[in-house]
Amino acid sequence: MAETKHASNTKTAKTNRKNRLAQAFKQAPWRSRVQVVGGFLVALIVVLIVAGIYLSISGQAATAGLEAYRLDLKRLDLERQIADTRAQIAVLTSATNMEARALEMGFQRISPEEAIYLTIPGYAGKQTMMVTTPPGTEPAEKQLVKYIYRESLWDWLFTGINVLSEGALEVKR
Amino acid sequence: MKKSSFPRYSFLGAVLTLFAVAIFVQMVRIQNSADAEVLNDWANNYGYENRTIQSERGYIYDRWGNLLAGNKEVYEVGIEIKFVMNPAAIAAATSKVLGLDYGFVFKSATNPPEGFNYITLADFITSEQIDELSQLKTQYENKNPYGADPNKPSLRGLVWSPHLQRTYPEQDLASNVLGFFTFYDRKEGAGYYGVEEMYGNLLSGVSKNVLISLDPYEMQEIPTVPPGASLVLTIDREIQRSMEKILDHAVAANKADSGAIIVMNPRNGEILAMANTPRLNPNTYWNYNDYFPAGSSYNKSVNQVYEPGSVFKVITMAAALDAGVVTPHTPFFDTGQIEVGGWTIYNWDRGAWGEQDMVGCMQHSLNVCLSWVATQLGPERFYDYLERFGIGHRTNIDLAGEEVYPLSVPGDPTWYTINLATNSFGQGLAVTPIQLLTAASAIANDGKMMAPHVLKAYIQNGQQYDTAPQVVGTPISAETAKTLTDMLAISLEQEASDALVEGYRVAGKTGTAEIAVNGQYTSNQTNASFIGWGPVDDPQFIVYIWLEKPRSSIWGSIVAAPVFHDVVQELVVLMGLPPDDVRLSLAEK
Numbered sequence: 001m002a003e004t005k006h007a008s009n010t011k012t013a014k015t016n017r018k019n020r021l022a023q024a025f026k027q028a029p030w031r032s033r034v035q036v037v038g039g040f041l042v043a044l045i046v047v048l049i050v051a052g053i054y055l056s057i058s059g060q061a062a063t064a065g066l067e068a069y070r071l072d073l074k075r076l077d078l079e080r081q082i083a084d085t086r087a088q089i090a091v092l093t094s095a096t097n098m099e100a101r102a103l104e105m106g107f108q109r110i111s112p113e114e115a116i117y118l119t120i121p122g123y124a125g126k127q128t129m130m131v132t133t134p135p136g137t138e139p140a141e142k143q144l145v146k147y148i149y150r151e152s153l154w155d156w157l158f159t160g161i162n163v164l165s166e167g168a169l170e171v172k173r
Numbered sequence: 174m175k176k177s178s179f180p181r182y183s184f185l186g187a188v189l190t191l192f193a194v195a196i197f198v199q200m201v202r203i204q205n206s207a208d209a210e211v212l213n214d215w216a217n218n219y220g221y222e223n224r225t226i227q228s229e230r231g232y233i234y235d236r237w238g239n240l241l242a243g244n245k246e247v248y249e250v251g252i253e254i255k256f257v258m259n260p261a262a263i264a265a266a267t268s269k270v271l272g273l274d275y276g277f278v279f280k281s282a283t284n285p286p287e288g289f290n291y292i293t294l295a296d297f298i299t300s301e302q303i304d305e306l307s308q309l310k311t312q313y314e315n316k317n318p319y320g321a322d323p324n325k326p327s328l329r330g331l332v333w334s335p336h337l338q339r340t341y342p343e344q345d346l347a348s349n350v351l352g353f354f355t356f357y358d359r360k361e362g363a364g365y366y367g368v369e370e371m372y373g374n375l376l377s378g379v380s381k382n383v384l385i386s387l388d389p390y391e392m393q394e395i396p397t398v399p400p401g402a403s404l405v406l407t408i409d410r411e412i413q414r415s416m417e418k419i420l421d422h423a424v425a426a427n428k429a430d431s432g433a434i435i436v437m438n439p440r441n442g443e444i445l446a447m448a449n450t451p452r453l454n455p456n457t458y459w460n461y462n463d464y465f466p467a468g469s470s471y472n473k474s475v476n477q478v479y480e481p482g483s484v485f486k487v488i489t490m491a492a493a494l495d496a497g498v499v500t501p502h503t504p505f506f507d508t509g510q511i512e513v514g515g516w517t518i519y520n521w522d523r524g525a526w527g528e529q530d531m532v533g534c535m536q537h538s539l540n541v542c543l544s545w546v547a548t549q550l551g552p553e554r555f556y557d558y559l560e561r562f563g564i565g566h567r568t569n570i571d572l573a574g575e576e577v578y579p580l581s582v583p584g585d586p587t588w589y590t591i592n593l594a595t596n597s598f599g600q601g602l603a604v605t606p607i608q609l610l611t612a613a614s615a616i617a618n619d620g621k622m623m624a625p626h627v628l629k630a631y632i633q634n635g636q637q638y639d640t641a642p643q644v645v646g647t648p649i650s651a652e653t654a655k656t657l658t659d660m661l662a663i664s665l666e667q668e669a670s671d672a673l674v675e676g677y678r679v680a681g682k683t684g685t686a687e688i689a690v691n692g693q694y695t696s697n698q699t700n701a702s703f704i705g706w707g708p709v710d711d712p713q714f715i716v717y718i719w720l721e722k723p724r725s726s727i728w729g730s731i732v733a734a735p736v737f738h739d740v741v742q743e744l745v746v747l748m749g750l751p752p753d754d755v756r757l758s759l760a761e762k
Binding site: 058062065068069072079081087088089091110119126 | 182229232234235236237238239240243244245246300335336337340342343344346385387388389390391395403405410411414629630632637674675676677742745746749751752755756759
């Protein structure tokens with residue numbers, strides 16, 4: 001009996017609150033406009049936040065794109081400079097120049113009679129050119145831009161879902 | 174909040190909404206306006222860069238890593254018409270710094286061909302000249318920003334872009350081996366002669382056209398191409414240079430038309446040096462016709478066949494010894510003539526040398542004796558041995574344009590019985606120096622003939638691939654090779670030849686081949702040759718020398734043998750070969 005009375009009281013209190021709110025909005029119609037404006041502002045803020053994030057990300061992407069382009073040009077430039085420097089070094093150390101420098105420094109060509117020969121244990125003699133490693137396993141192809149920087153939101157989402165679902169399947173097994 | 178504030182807020186909201194709507198409307202209008210197509214075209218034209226990605230041409234090194242062919246940075250200079258502010262200043266500057274014609278530049282800048290936005294003024298400009306132009310441009314720009322004042326000079330519109338140009342830092346060193354690359358033709362440039370032609374595909378790498386989006390949002394991986402493969406040659410720069418010096422001196426001193434010296438390691442077929450005259454500086458390859466008029470060979474060592482003369486006797490003797498027809502001590506009584514196929518063969522001096530053995534026959538280079546040896550061998554076995562030595566076939570050395578002269582053998586319409594005799598002393602057949610050197614290398618390498626080659630290794634995709642020596646045949650036994658080597662060493666020693674080098678035992682044979690003019694041999698024009706190797710007990714080098722039409726003397730023993738002496742004197746130092754006694758005593762320890 002007491003429980004029924006308590007429930008009835010609660011229901012009455014709720015109805016009263018509703019009525020009071022309705023009355024308040026009737027007495028001051030600007031409250032409903034504030035509600036509308038508030039909703040609009042919240043939506044606007046959400047849009048602004050999304051737009052801001054979008055602008056920020058796309059700005060960064062554009063900067064990164066331009067930087068990649070600039071770096072590629074720089075790479076080409078450096079490759080040319082390296083080639084050019086190699087050629088310059090080769091000219092400076094060419095047989096003609098080296099001989100001229102040696103003569104300037106007082107060196108003389110040796111004759112076979114002047115040569116002194118010694119046995120040096122462990123010395124295999126002058127070795128021919130070996131500039132790189134001999135062939136072995138083919139190196140894996142490297143990609144300039146990692147996948148994570150190229151995947152879209154959807155790719156990321158679906159990859160995540162796939163990973164999760166595969167994980168779930170593993171657990172089931 | 175006051176009630177009176179609402180109209181103001183409403184007004185502000187309406188204004189902002191209108192503003193947003195206006196932006197949207199404007200966007201739609203632009204997208205659908207008459208100019209939209211033009212704007213789209215602009216975006217398409219300027220939104221992408223059509224770039225040709227060309228591999229850097231591979232380098233060429235000698236066996237020790239000295240750069241023989243590389244690439245240097247040069248510039249193309251041009252004018253971008255729409256940015257030109259002062260054509261006269263550009264014409265004056267390029268005329269002064271680059272030596273261009275003032276009128277041409279001025280006309281190009283003021284009255285360009287229709288539809289041209291860019292005009293190339295000059296190409297292959299050095300970085301020093303570009304530095305000078307750059308300084309001038311900056312100087313003018315500081316005094317006349319943006320070229321705003323037409324009365325002040327401005328180089329706006331004058332632009333330059335870098336690219337690579339093939340370069341040969343050693344100038345004409347080994348140019349006959351390297352060949353050249355026609356770098357002035359930036360689109361169709363190709364390698365000619367030598368390894369530049371032979372390995373052109375490896376060196377050039379790949380070329381591809383790609384469309385690169387300039388929209389930073391669409392920026393993808395910019396494709397790259399690996400550089401062309403680099404080559405490591407068997408050539409030793411120091412030996413090559415020494416051989417070229419010796420050859421130049423020998424050609425000049427003997428007033429010869431030209432010459433060639435080849436140095437090879439008989440153990441593995443590696444060419445250590447291949448010197449020829451004349452030599453073209455490949456940096457100025459357009460002078461080709463000055464050095465090589467029509468009919469002449471770029472690399473006589475591989476591109477030109479000639480009758481070798483008496484140096485060929487080593488092949489004949491090797492065949493006879495290997496077949497067991499003769500031994501070093503087989504006696505031969507030289508009467509000064511022998512009749513073969515109805516023709517009489519004489520010695521080089523038309524003299525009779527009396528009692529001889531095979532060593533004496535080689536020492537005195539007796540045509541009569543060697544003709545007799547060939548008849549003892551018989552045509553079938555003789556030509557079978559020549560076949561085994563690769564005579565009449567290319568050696569397939571990895572240099573472009575190797576020549577070959579077909580060998581007439583019994584049964585061919587061009588073969589007569591007399592050929593057996595004349596072929597035995599190197600007439601009536603023709604070889605390239607590399608062909609005879611390869612054949613003779615079997616004698617210096619225990620009977621094994623190695624494939625001659627100039628490529629030691631190539632470097633591709635960051636890895637080095639070494640080439641393996643190849644045995645191309647075993648025409649004679651090791652015992653025969655040793656016997657003949659001893660015979661030739663003794664014959665040089667007994668003759669007290671100018672080819673001998675103190676401290677080193679060498680084996681060799683001279684050759685003097687008369688040159689046929691209008692079908693008749695003439696004794697005042699010869700090819701003087703020498704083939705030799707050493708040290709005799711463990712050959713480390715085999716050398717072929719050829720002087721074409723020497724005028725100081727026609728004899729190989731006089732003009733070519735001393736050259737061999739000079740060559741060996743240099744070789745033993747450059748290769749670090751101790752004198753025989755020192756080497757043997759060190760080996761015993």
